[in-house]
Amino acid sequence: LSAPGGISLVVPQPNINATVAQNILLSVEYSCRGVATIEWKHVSSWGTTSIVEWRSGNYVNISTVYKDRVTTFENGSIQLRNVGMRDAGYYFVTVMEEHGTNAYGTIIVNVYEIIYEDLHFVAVLFTFLAAVSAILICLMWLCNKSLHLFQKKTTHKLTASTTEEIELETIEC
Numbered sequence: 001l002s003a004p005g006g007i008s009l010v011v012p013q014p015n016i017n018a019t020v021a022q023n024i025l026l027s028v029e030y031s032c033r034g035v036a037t038i039e040w041k042h043v044s045s046w047g048t049t050s051i052v053e054w055r056s057g058n059y060v061n062i063s064t065v066y067k068d069r070v071t072t073f074e075n076g077s078i079q080l081r082n083v084g085m086r087d088a089g090y091y092f093v094t095v096m097e098e099h100g101t102n103a104y105g106t107i108i109v110n111v112y113e114i115i116y117e118d119l120h121f122v123a124v125l126f127t128f129l130a131a132v133s134a135i136l137i138c139l140m141w142l143c144n145k146s147l148h149l150f151q152k153k154t155t156h157k158l159t160a161s162t163t164e165e166i167e168l169e170t171i172e173c
Helices: 117-173
Strands: 008-010 015-019 023-028 029-033 034-042 047-055 061-062 070-072 078-080 089-097 102-112
Touching: 008 102, 015 023, 023 102, 047 070, 061 070
Parallel strands: 015 102
Antiparallel strands: 008 029, 023 078, 034 047, 034 089, 047 061, 070 078, 089 102
């Protein structure tokens, strides 16, 4: 974007997708004739926060909220370390020339959580099903053993009763 006073501002990547705890580079490139002041602001559903403001070659004023997480670069870019869900939103950069002309740029940042809950659910479900299967296998084995014992007793009783009948038949004759 080129402003009337000779400021140009380029935002090569206007949309950034990041995951929690990742470092992101909010990249811009500006040029102007004089000394420029660069200002970054963050706007989200939680409100507007000033991140950093600096004059090229001079002072850097970083907000206390971002003090340990922001690195500035001479081309106007900033690096935001260890992003969280609250860092999602719109990042506005303003480049102001000393003669009063401005150039504006916007970067949209989406932050996603890596969800391990789904994997955790699958692992718990698999463990539960494996335990139920093991219990069912043990119950089937016990039922099978009980059936064999029952069949042996029934066969033994049946053999004993037929032997008695045969003995009784021989006595009657």
